[in-house]
Amino acid sequence: MRFNSKVIHGGQKPDKAYGAVMPPIYQTSTYAQASPGQHKGYEYSRSANPTRSALENALASIENGKFGLAFASGLAAMDAVIKLLGPGDEVISTNDLYGGSYRLFRQVFEKYGIKFHFTGMQDVANIAALINSNTKLIWVETPTNPMMNIIDLRAVSELARSNKLLMAVDNTFATPYLQQPLDLGADIVMHSATKYLGGHSDVVAGALIVKDEELANKLYFIQNASGAVCGPMDSFLVLRGIKTLHVRMQRHCENGERIAEYLLKHPKIEKVYWPGLKDHPNHNVASKQMKAFGGMISFVPKGSNYKDAIAIVEKLKIFTLAESLGGVESLAGHPASMTHASIPKKEREKSGVVDSLIRLSVGIEDVEDLISDLEQAIG
Ligand SMILES: *Cc1c(COP(=O)(O)O)cnc(C)c1O
Numbered sequence: 001m002r003f004n005s006k007v008i009h010g011g012q013k014p015d016k017a018y019g020a021v022m023p024p025i026y027q028t029s030t031y032a033q034a035s036p037g038q039h040k041g042y043e044y045s046r047s048a049n050p051t052r053s054a055l056e057n058a059l060a061s062i063e064n065g066k067f068g069l070a071f072a073s074g075l076a077a078m079d080a081v082i083k084l085l086g087p088g089d090e091v092i093s094t095n096d097l098y099g100g101s102y103r104l105f106r107q108v109f110e111k112y113g114i115k116f117h118f119t120g121m122q123d124v125a126n127i128a129a130l131i132n133s134n135t136k137l138i139w140v141e142t143p144t145n146p147m148m149n150i151i152d153l154r155a156v157s158e159l160a161r162s163n164k165l166l167m168a169v170d171n172t173f174a175t176p177y178l179q180q181p182l183d184l185g186a187d188i189v190m191h192s193a194t195k196y197l198g199g200h201s202d203v204v205a206g207a208l209i210v211k212d213e214e215l216a217n218k219l220y221f222i223q224n225a226s227g228a229v230c231g232p233m234d235s236f237l238v239l240r241g242i243k244t245l246h247v248r249m250q251r252h253c254e255n256g257e258r259i260a261e262y263l264l265k266h267p268k269i270e271k272v273y274w275p276g277l278k279d280h281p282n283h284n285v286a287s288k289q290m291k292a293f294g295g296m297i298s299f300v301p302k303g304s305n306y307k308d309a310i311a312i313v314e315k316l317k318i319f320t321l322a323e324s325l326g327g328v329e330s331l332a333g334h335p336a337s338m339t340h341a342s343i344p345k346k347e348r349e350k351s352g353v354v355d356s357l358i359r360l361s362v363g364i365e366d367v368e369d370l371i372s373d374l375e376q377a378i379g
Contacts, residue, residue: 063171064180072204093105120351138156142174150282171189178249179289199241255295255364270300296361317373325361
C-alpha cells in the first residue's frame with residue numbers, strides 16, 4: 001500500500017464483534033477470563049486495550065515500522081525512551097529542542113545520573129565531537145522548534161550506526177507524510193500525537209514506532225511498568241485524525257508556502273524561517289529528506305523587541321494565540337514567553353530564539369484570509 005491508503009487502512013480490520021468499520025471505544029479497564037489466564041488477548045487495559053491496539057497498528061503502518069506504542073502524551077513517550085538508559089549514560093541532542101523535551105531531560109532525568117549534551121545538529125561533526133564511551137542515544141528533532149533547522153537524518157543515522165548508538169527522531173513537526181525516519185536509518189520515531197496526527201486540537205497523546213522486536217519489547221515493558229498509556233477515547237481520536245493526515249498535510253504545506261513567500265516579501269519583516277525557502281541554510285537537506293516543507297514558520301519583525309512581538313500576536317484575529325500546533329486552525333505563538341520560557345534566555349538566544357521571534361502553525365483555512373490577518377497585525 002502507498003501512504004495515502006495506509007493512513008486509512010494500514011493495520012486496520014473491521015471489528016470482530018459486529019463489523020464496525022471504526023474500532024469501538026473499548027472504555028473498559030478489565031476483561032472477563034474463562035479460567036485464570038484464559039482470555040481473548042486482553043486482560044487489563046494498562047497492558048493492552050483493543051482501541052489502543054488499533055491505533056498502535058496504524059502508527060506502525062504509517063511510519064513504515066513494525067511496532068507502535070501509544071502513550072498519554074508526547075512527553076510520556078519520550079520518558080519511556082530515556083528509561084531505556086541508566087546512570088552514567090549520555091545522550092546527545094539538538095540545541096533548539098522543543099522546550100518540554102529540554103525540561104524533561106535537564107530537570108527530571110539529570111538527577112538520575114543521565115547526562116545530556118546539546119549541540120547544533122545541522123553540522124553532523126558537532127555530534128561526532130561529543131561521542132564518548134558513555135554515549136548511548138542520539139535524540140534528533142527535525143525540523144527543529146521554533147528555528148526550523150533541518151538535520152540530515154541519513155548522515156546522523158550513519159554516525160549512530162558506526163558508533164552502535166540508538167537514534168531516536170521526534171517526527172512531530174514533519175509527520176510521516178513528509179519524512180519517514182525509520183527508512184533513513186533511525187531506530188525509534190516519536191510523536192506528540194497531540195499535534196498533526198490528532199490534527200484537531202482535541203486530544204493530548206504520544207507515540208513511539210520501531211522496527212526492531214527486541215527494542216519494541218523493552219519499550220513495551222516500560223510502557224506497561226510505568227503506565228503512561230493512551231486511553232481508549234484518546235486512541236480513537238488520534239486514529240480518526242490519522243485518516244485525514246495526508247489531505248490536511250497537503251493543505252498545511254500549500255498554505256505554509258504562500259505565507260512564507262508573503263512574509264519574505266514584506267518590508268517590515270527581517271527574517272523568515274521555513275525550510276522550503278531557497279536561502280534556508282539547510283534547504284538542500286530538506287529537499288532530499290522531506291516530500292514538502294510543512295506549515296510551521298517562524299519570523300522576526302524588523303527592529304522589534306519583546307513588546308512589539310507580543311503586540312503583533314495579540315492583534316491577530318484568525319490566528320489564535322495559543323500553545324501547541326498542528327491542528328486544522330491556525331495558531332500563533334511567542335516562543336520566548338510561551339513554549340521556550342523554560343529555557344534560560346542566554347541558552348535560547350544562542351540558537352536564535354530571540355525575544356521578538358513569532359512562530360506560526362499555519363492551518364488549513366483559506367490562505368487569503370490568513371494573509372489579510374497577518375497584514376492587519378503587522379501593519
Ligand atoms: C508538543 C511537542 C512535544 C510534547 O508532546 P506533548 O504531547 O505535549 O506531551 C514534543 N516534541 C515536539 C516537537 C512537540 O511539538
